[in-house]
């Protein structure tokens with residue numbers, strides 16, 4: 001075992017690369033009135049931070065804007081982050 | 088998305104750039120493959136974006152191996168699983184540099200030995216991880232850090248090199264079409280023996296476009312006909328719908344180039360060369376599909 005523990009093995013962990021939401025310049029805001037639950041945003045989010053209820057995890061969302069571009073209902077708006085980082 | 092589980096195999100989040108399409112590809116590849124899968128990753132963006140020891144964002148076993156070695160390591164791993172009587176999926180996930188340039192002998196060997204694995208090359212058309220140097224897969228005219236005036240050589244025709252190995256399954260795909268990608272991964276994994284996928288992976292910092300346009304750029308690559316989508320089972324070619332449409336009514340190539348800063352210095356004669364190469368590729372695919 002001692003031998004094995006010297007191997008460079010990493011273990012899975014949420015936040016392994018920090019809270020990537022702090023990278024954001026623009027934040028996606030979903031208008032639930034316009035959303036028809038088509039699922040495109042969740043399918044296209046490279047980082048899988050949109051859940052089955054189309055809630056966006058802002059702790060990790062990097063603000064790439066793909067979801068807003070691809071939403072067929074134009075239900076997602078990218079809004080500039082303020083000076084105080086929320087979340 | 089239909090056809091795959093809701094389970095995610097990548098924890099929030101990797102350190103990939105915002106809007107990275109390679110991350111989108113891998114997310115769907117893992118969902119399509121399921122938990123009984125090991126990944127073999129040579130040096131590339133995917134080795135770096137996992138995180139720093141002792142943590143990783145990946146909830147699946149990954150072997151990070153030397154740049155040229157992905158297909159060789161996967162061969163050994165596939166042999167080990169076979170001798171244990173296990174059906175674990177062995178998937179090599181490598182960049183274009185690690186595939187068309189430095190890893191090509193290992194892939195050729197693994198295909199010739201009929202290794203039971205799936206090799207996926209995600210093609211961001213340069214050495215992304217080290218700062219976008221030109222690779223054999225960089226298209227003509229594209230500016231990279233080692234071709235600041237635009238690449239003078241053509242993109243290597245990797246797929247016909249792979250096809251020359253007459254393998255049971257190979258396919259091209261594009262990150263902008265995740266449903267198609269998932270179907271192809273599932274099909275590949277249902278077949279025993281060597282399988283290969285070449286997936287176009289637009290890269291916002293490397294291709295110099297806004298991260299929100301990642302999917303639009305991938306779709307445009309297909310709609311112009313520049314990136315052809317097809318499947319080849321042994322020597323049986325099927326051209327996929329979006330590429331059939333592009334063969335009939337293509338979007339002008341210029342629409343694709345002008346979306347990306349890397350093509351800002353593209354010369355008329357280079358556009359002619361690229362168009363000529365593209366038309367030749369589509370002609371050859373069409374003739375092959377029609378069996379002549």
Ligand SMILES: Cc1ncc(C[n+]2csc(CCOP(=O)(O)OP(=O)(O)O)c2C)c(N)n1
Pocket residue numbers: 130131132133154155181182183184185186211213214215216217222
């Ligand atoms: C033998 C060797 N040469 C060079 C490197 C440095 N290196 C690490 S990743 C990389 C670029 C990989 O490019 P690609 O395979 O296209 O993947 P990408 O980074 O674009 O995802 C290079 C040059 C290395 N790790 N090993």
Ligand code: SF4
Pocket residue numbers: 030034035036037038039040041042054070071072073074075076
């Ligand atoms: S893409 Fe738009 S309409 Fe579809 S689920 Fe997402 S927010 Fe709703």
Ligand code: SF4
Pocket residue numbers: 028044045046047048049050056060061062063064065066067068106
């Ligand atoms: S902005 Fe990008 S990272 Fe954030 S939810 Fe939308 S697609 Fe995902």
Ligand code: SF4
Pocket residue numbers: 102103104106107108109110132136211215216289290291292293
């Ligand atoms: S450089 Fe390109 S491929 Fe690499 S992580 Fe960034 S967006 Fe993805």
Ligand SMILES: [Mg+2]
Pocket residue numbers: 182183184209210211212213214215
């Ligand atoms: Mg690359």
